[in-house]
Structures are given as C-alpha cells and as structure tokens.
Amino acid sequence: MSEALSNLLREDRRFAPPAELAAAANVTADTYGEASADRVAFWERQARRLHWDQEWDQALDWSNAPFAKWFVGGRLNAAYNCVDRHVEAGNGDKVAYHWEGEPGDTRTITYADLQREVSKAANALIELGVQTGDRVAIYMPMIPETVVAMLACARIGAPHTVVFGGFSATALRDRIQDCDARIVITSDGGYRRGAPSALKPQVDQALAECPDVRNVLVVKRTSQDVEWKDGRDLWWHDVVDRQSDQHTPEFFDAEHPLYVMYTSGTTGKPKGILHTTGGYLTQVAWTHWGVFDIKPETDIFWTAADIGWVTGHSYIVYGPLANGVTSVMYEGTPDTPHQGRWWELIAKYGVTILYCAPTAIRTFMKWGEQIPAEFDLTSLRVLGSVGEPINPEAYVWYRTHIGGDRTPVVDTWWQTETGALMISPLPGVTEGKPGAAMKALPGIAAEVVDDAGNPVPNGSGGYLVITEPWPAMLRTLWGDDQRYVDTYWSRFQGRYFAGDGAKKDDDGDIWLLGRVDDVMNVSGHRLSTTEIESALVSHPKVAEAAVVGANDPTTGQAVVAFVIMRGSAASGGDAVVKELRDHVASEIGPIAKPRQILVVDELPKTRSGKIMRRLLRDVAENRELGDVTTLTDSSVMELIRTNLSKPG
Ligand code: 6R9
Numbered sequence: 001m002s003e004a005l006s007n008l009l010r011e012d013r014r015f016a017p018p019a020e021l022a023a024a025a026n027v028t029a030d031t032y033g034e035a036s037a038d039r040v041a042f043w044e045r046q047a048r049r050l051h052w053d054q055e056w057d058q059a060l061d062w063s064n065a066p067f068a069k070w071f072v073g074g075r076l077n078a079a080y081n082c083v084d085r086h087v088e089a090g091n092g093d094k095v096a097y098h099w100e101g102e103p104g105d106t107r108t109i110t111y112a113d114l115q116r117e118v119s120k121a122a123n124a125l126i127e128l129g130v131q132t133g134d135r136v137a138i139y140m141p142m143i144p145e146t147v148v149a150m151l152a153c154a155r156i157g158a159p160h161t162v163v164f165g166g167f168s169a170t171a172l173r174d175r176i177q178d179c180d181a182r183i184v185i186t187s188d189g190g191y192r193r194g195a196p197s198a199l200k201p202q203v204d205q206a207l208a209e210c211p212d213v214r215n216v217l218v219v220k221r222t223s224q225d226v227e228w229k230d231g232r233d234l235w236w237h238d239v240v241d242r243q244s245d246q247h248t249p250e251f252f253d254a255e256h257p258l259y260v261m262y263t264s265g266t267t268g269k270p271k272g273i274l275h276t277t278g279g280y281l282t283q284v285a286w287t288h289w290g291v292f293d294i295k296p297e298t299d300i301f302w303t304a305a306d307i308g309w310v311t312g313h314s315y316i317v318y319g320p321l322a323n324g325v326t327s328v329m330y331e332g333t334p335d336t337p338h339q340g341r342w343w344e345l346i347a348k349y350g351v352t353i354l355y356c357a358p359t360a361i362r363t364f365m366k367w368g369e370q371i372p373a374e375f376d377l378t379s380l381r382v383l384g385s386v387g388e389p390i391n392p393e394a395y396v397w398y399r400t401h402i403g404g405d406r407t408p409v410v411d412t413w414w415q416t417e418t419g420a421l422m423i424s425p426l427p428g429v430t431e432g433k434p435g436a437a438m439k440a441l442p443g444i445a446a447e448v449v450d451d452a453g454n455p456v457p458n459g460s461g462g463y464l465v466i467t468e469p470w471p472a473m474l475r476t477l478w479g480d481d482q483r484y485v486d487t488y489w490s491r492f493q494g495r496y497f498a499g500d501g502a503k504k505d506d507d508g509d510i511w512l513l514g515r516v517d518d519v520m521n522v523s524g525h526r527l528s529t530t531e532i533e534s535a536l537v538s539h540p541k542v543a544e545a546a547v548v549g550a551n552d553p554t555t556g557q558a559v560v561a562f563v564i565m566r567g568s569a570a571s572g573g574d575a576v577v578k579e580l581r582d583h584v585a586s587e588i589g590p591i592a593k594p595r596q597i598l599v600v601d602e603l604p605k606t607r608s609g610k611i612m613r614r615l616l617r618d619v620a621e622n623r624e625l626g627d628v629t630t631l632t633d634s635s636v637m638e639l640i641r642t643n644l645s646k647p648g
Helices: 002-008 019-023 030-037 039-047 078-091 111-127 144-156 169-179 200-207 278-291 310-322 341-349 358-367 392-402 481-489 529-537 573-587 613-620 635-645
Strands: 058-061 069-072 095-100 106-110 136-139 160-162 183-187 189-192 195-198 215-219 233-235 257-263 271-276 300-303 326-330 353-356 382-385 409-411 446-449 461-466 496-504 510-515 519-522 525-528 542-552 556-565 596-599
Touching: 030 039, 039 058, 039 278, 069 278, 078 111, 078 144, 078 310, 095 111, 095 144, 106 111, 111 144, 136 144, 136 169, 144 160, 144 183, 144 257, 144 310, 160 169, 169 200, 169 257, 169 271, 183 200, 195 200, 200 215, 257 310, 271 278, 278 310, 300 310, 300 341, 310 326, 326 341, 358 392, 358 542, 382 392, 392 409, 392 529, 446 496, 461 510, 481 496, 510 529, 519 542, 519 556, 525 529, 529 542, 529 556, 529 573, 542 613, 556 573, 556 613, 573 596, 613 635
Parallel strands: 095 326, 136 160, 136 183, 160 257, 183 215, 215 233, 300 326, 300 353, 353 382, 382 409, 556 596
Antiparallel strands: 058 069, 095 106, 189 195, 257 271, 446 461, 461 496, 496 510, 519 525, 542 556
C-alpha cells in the first residue's frame, strides 16, 4: 500500500498548540517519559484522582492474561465519585448539565440535584428488588433521567446495559436476553427531527420474548399514548419521585462490573463488552482531563453524541462527572429547527470544548460555512473528533470554520472495547497533523505490526495492536470468555488486536486507516478506503464520500465510490464523475481511480456516525441488502438503489 499511502501522508500542514494553551496545559511533554518509565505507577497516580474507600493492594494483576485485574483489593463507588464527593467538597451548586430538549425546553441540573435524583432512583430500584450484580437495561432518549438511571445502577452495583434508542425491538430483545436483565428503564419517547418519536412500543414488542423482565420503569417525556401492562409497567414519576433523596452508597470491589455495552461483531450475535469500575473510571477521568485540557472551574464541555454509544458513556457521563465539570447535553438532531442549532447552543452556553464525529463535521461542510459563521463561537478552545478517521479536509474545515483557526483539533482513536481514549494528540503538546491520531497517550502502548506480528518500520502500514494491558480495557465479553480471547488476543500472540489498519509516518506518528475489513485489494495493491475517501473529499465539489471494494472479475476488487456533492454541485452528471475519477488518480495514483462513482443524497450510517460500508458493498455487488436494523434511516438504501439504476 505504500505508494498510495505516501500520498495521504504527504499532508504537510501542521498546527502548533496555541502558546497560551500550551503554557497552562494540564499535560506536558514530560508526561510521556514519566509514564513510560513506569506505566503501572503512572496509572496508580491517576487512580488517586478518585475517591477510594479502600486503596488497592496490587495495581495490576496480569497473571491470568488476557483477563486483567486493575487496582486489586481497592474499593470505590462510581456514582459517589461522579456526584457526592463534589457536593461534599462544596460544589453542590455547580451545574453538572445544561440540558436542552429538541423543542427548546431546558433544564439546569446541579451536582446537588443529581445527588438527590440519583439517590431517589437508587432507592426506587432497591424497592423493585434490584440487587447488587443484577443487570438493568436502559432504553432512553437523551434526557437527564438517562444519566440518573445509569448512576443509580452504578450506585447500587447493578451493571447497566444502555441500548441505543435508535435500535430496533429485535436488537433490544437480543441484548436484554443476552445479559438477562430483569428491569428495563425507558420513556414514552423522545424528540427527533421536530416530532415525538416513540420508544415504548419497541420495549413492548421486545418484552413479548423476554418473560423474565419483571418491571418497566417509564419516564414521561413526550406524553404520547402508550400501551400499558398493569403490574409490569410503572411510571418513573410514580415510583421515583416519592422516594427518599438520601441514600448511603456502598463501596464495591474495583473489578465490580459497571456496565455491559453491546457492539456489533462480524457475526450476527452482538458482543457484550464488559467494563468494570476502578480501572475504567481512572482512565476516563484522566483522559478527559488530559486530552481535552479540562479546567473544571471554567470549561463548558460538550460531547455531541448519544449516551447509547460508548462515547456518551465515557465522555458525557463518567469522565466529565468524575472531573466535576459542567457539560451540555442536547436531545435532538443538528438540523432541528434549523441547521445552525449546534452553533446556537455553543454561543448560548459558552461551550469551550466540543467533541463530535467526522460524519457530523462533513455534514456541516455540506451545509456550508455560512451557517456557523452566523454565530459567536469564540468561546471554543479545543475541538475533538471521534468515531472514524477524520479526513484532512474535514479536519482543516473544522479547525477553520468552527475553531476560528485558533483551536487545536484532537483526533481521538479508541473503541467500545478500550473504554477510554488511547491514541490522540495532546492539545498543549502536539503539533497537529490533519488526519493523524498521532501517538499513544501516556500510559498506553500501541504498535503497528505486519502480518507476522513484527513492528513495521516508519513509513509503512499494517495492523494496530495494543501491547500492554490498560486500565479501562474490556475485561471479557459478557458470558463468553472464549470469544473474548479469540476475537482480540489470538491474531497476534499476547497483544490486543484492535481490528484497525494503521500506518506509521516518517516521524513514527500513527494514522488510522479504517477497519481492516475495509482495506481493499485491487490488482494486488492494498488500498485503504480512508485514503480514497480523503482524496474525494479534498475535491471542492465533494461534501462526503464512502468507498467500498466490490468484487471484480479482473482486478479482484474494484473501487466503488458513493459521493455526496456540496450544495451547488449537486447534479453534476458525467462530467463531474470524470473530474472526480481524474482527481483521485492525480491525488493517489491511477490504481486508486474508482471504477464507478455514484452521486447520492445520503449515505447509510449507524447512529454513532459510522458509514455502513457493508450495505454499500451489497449494492455495489448487486446483492440483496443484509441486516439494516442499525441504520439511522433505512429509506436511505432505497434512495441509493434508485440512484444506482442510472449509470454512474
Ligand atoms: C469510540 C468509538 C470503534 C472503531 C475503531 C475504529 C473507529 C474510532 C477513530 C476511529 C479512526 C479515530 N474509530 N475513533 N478510526 N480515527 N479517531 O468510536 O467506539 O463505536 O466501538 O468504534 O471506530 O475503526 O475500531 P466504537
């Protein structure tokens, strides 16, 4: 892949940290050395950011690898760390969340409010018979009760499993069954795209096949009509509101399960990623503080993601609350009621740090920079990206049009499995390169290896592996230790295989190239989807691109591109397609020239913003569509098919 890749890596724009930010940065360049001198001691220092009822005897027990135990013998309570200790320190009046509903209703929730609400919800769960260790499923829109429910579970040691509200009844059923949850917390619905969308019917449908679920606690959000099963269904306000707002937290073992989060694997059965308490909270708290350079006194932090995604768990809930920070939480979509909603929120609350996905950024590019230009975004000082490789053009657009050409952009690589950020620039230290996630964070050991597991030299590509255990790592897959070992620890002996392709540039900095199943092989050349997508997006007429490798009788695989044009270029016809093919050829090389380019209006995406290339491959190879249940909008695929009947 080297010839093609060297083009992507020829990106030579560099952005040094702003002097003022660097001078006051939480983390300095020395931290890398301090951490690598003794990685485990580094994490022990970070663990002391938390309140421990009892300190650990052993920081890391790796004797039964790959099953890790961190902070063995330590005892803590995650909810106490996220809520009570801030109130006890005199910060009860501090705002934990500025919450904004899509219709424009707002709620301000202080740490003291959160303590009362979480205590009440914990008492309610106990009344419903939930015991330490029992699993509780949460299927909610983006409302404050979602956070309260998660923390109430954590407080009583009942691992939560949050199922993203955009998932179908079938997906919900599978997850409830897999972890054997007996209680479901949901709401009548939430607001999306200007209208109430229902959740309760999916719960009812799912529970038809989950006889062991005793109770469903239903938050009233939209007041739409709901079916009601007496004896099973209970209104949150009937049960939670009358509880005492006092609850004394119990302290749990550092390895007590905190939550299970399902993520799709290559087979049909979702993988239940298990996270435990002490190591997870340590790494989310440190990475949130270090990578976003959090100043708890003054920052207003906003992760614009859904809580049903790991990004929401770690950087809407656990990280910001562990650090006692004020966050913004927004219920709805970015274009409701207008395409400037995010920027309006940033101006309204004085958001200083914004964390979102490249897919959102590319959508904003498509809508045009005149939209954010109408709002005062000068409060922003750090921007973050997560979820997919960020194309250099999107990175530069984000920095320029949102960050006022002033803010560092931190491109953070991590996974549901890693629990917390792993590879990222540090805003006060790193000279940013558009498109590169740069270096493993202090305390993390990453490497890029070849097929045989040997580290590749600088300037070459291979597979990303993590070579040492880290505190927030998944502990296993719920109920399936063997699948955990097989999926992550068998491809390269003793090392964690992330499933991502990566490349070290001439400086040894890391560029992520997408999932390895997204690496194409065209006439024996390995091409990455990301680099061709980046080449397409670097063309001024293109807003967004998705590239797949389709079977081809002559070349093995062939490059097929789906592109969304920027506003005015929307219907380009054959001339534009030729222009784009030539553009890719000149950016990367003739070998990367797409066999077909299809101009579309939308791309199929999961709610966490990942393009579902699998579906595009089905289209490109003229197959029946596979499973579309995790799509944000399944009608997109119909549109693409219709488009396809016109030759590209
Ligand atoms: C946090 C999250 C994990 C996969 C991961 C990789 C991709 C995430 C990325 C990135 C390039 C980044 N990914 N962040 N690729 N650069 N900054 O997204 O978790 O939903 O489990 O997805 O997402 O392919 O393996 P998850």
